[in-house]
Amino acid sequence: MIKVRTRFAPSPTGSMHIGNLRTALYAYVLGKHYKGDFLLRIEDTDKKREVEGGVEEIKKLLEMFGLKWNEFYIQSERVKEGIYKKYAEELIKEGHAFYCQCEAKNAKTEGFSKELRDPCREKGLITGAIKLKVPEGKISFKDFVLDKEIEWDLSTVSDATLLKSDGFPTYHLAVCVDDHLMEISHVLRGHDWMPSTPIHLLVYKFLGFKLPEIGHLTDILDPEGGKLSKRKGSTSCEGLLKEGYLPEALLNFIMLLGWAPKDNKEIFSLKEFVKAFDEKGFQKANPVFNKEKLNWFNGMYLRTLKDSDLVNLLFDFSKSKYSRDILEKTVPLVKERIDTLSDYWEIASFFYEEKKADEGLFGGNKEKHLNVAYEVLDGMDNWDKEVLNQKLMEGVTNNSFKTGDFFMDLRIAITGKKFTPPINDSIFILGKEKSLERINKYLK
Secondary structure, eight states: OOOOEEEEOOOSSSSOBHHHHHHHHHHHHHHHHTTOEEEEEEOOOOTTTOOTTHHHHHHHHHHHTTOOOSEEEEHHHHHTTTHHHHHHHHHHHTTSEEEEOOOOOOHHHHOOOOOSSOGGGGTOOSSSEEEEOOOSSEEEEEETTTTEEEEEEGGGSOOOEEEOTTSOBOHHHHHHHHHHHTTOOEEEEEGGGGGGHHHHHHHHHHHTOOOOEEEEEOOOBOTTSSBOOTTSSOOBHHHHHHTTOOHHHHHHHHHTSSBOOTTOOOOOOHHHHHHHOOGGGBOSSOOBOOHHHHHHHHHHHHHTSOHHHHHHHHHHHTTTOSOHHHHHHHHHHHGGGOSSTTHHHHHHGGGTSOOOOOGGGSOTTHHHHHHHHHHHHHTOSSOOHHHHHHHHHHHHHHTTOOHHHHHHHHHHHHHSSSOOSOHHHHHHHHOHHHHHHHHHTTOO
16 A cells, blocks of 8 residues: 655745645544655745745644644755755656746736737747647646546646756646655645646656645635635734644634534644545535634643643733733633633733723712722721621611612623723732722722
């Protein structure tokens, strides 16, 4: 049986999108499920678009998500070995490619060329860029993700550049040569690469390479319609992590954006996913990036953490802005209420800084309620939570207040808003002095 070898081959041209992470995840899991290898190959032959530090960011993110590679390659280093030039010249020799000296067009400013057959193919040039000589006829392959045969009429496929005049290969040549030499058995890639497939099929055929299994993944859709784009909200891995999503939760969410288990299970560790994986589980319908579902996953993962671990995560997430002492006291109060690490500040910021409440939030008995609360707190010599609860309830009963109205006015005075962790617990954590100061500001 052939050894399964998969790869993730990103370009270091910007922040990694969740679609890229999903491709890496599925390639990793496919390889590991069959006890095979997962390779990381940096495709950096387009030096004009390369972002400084991009390679290290890719490696750091993959390691953060637990996607550890068995082998690592950088295409620009392989260019120096003359690998791609050798195969491009072989195609020239066999009559499947030709030299071209046409000046490259800028598609953004000049539009894409409508000429599918390059005029240089019949000129017999001996220098220049090397282009594929696309023949007439048809070509097809079986897509193992879509589970169907896909065919192209080659009269609709243009003569593609394989080797630029500077000696650097284009994606079309480099991906075929590298996948062959690295013995890649299964290629997983985004659906947007489908139009390039007939070119790659021809390169494989003309060079006598064995064709790997090729599968194109579904597009992840934006909830508002259309394909998910970096321009629509934060869909970069780095951006989502900065919003307070845990790597484990984000990875679990992405697992199910295009793959479905047989038993409808939703919570998977990476190890469990490797074991459960079945390529027949790839879905044909395009999934929607549902932020609410991502929040649900993240909330589930947060609530499984020990309080001490969540304290450490929040402390690191805030870059030490949050007090560890306050975190330890407040995490038990907010743990069930937060879906992301960034939610903590929204809920618990009043512990760190005073929030001025809108007067319109208070009820009609604000003065009476807050005067009684002030007297209760001021009269407490022993700062004890159970005593605090008891004394405040006595104040409600003795004055015939409505319990909900009394505690809502007290909550607003202490926190500045209506929805917070339990107010008595919050007062106890804030302490007598701070609580009295906040109440007093609303008393005439």
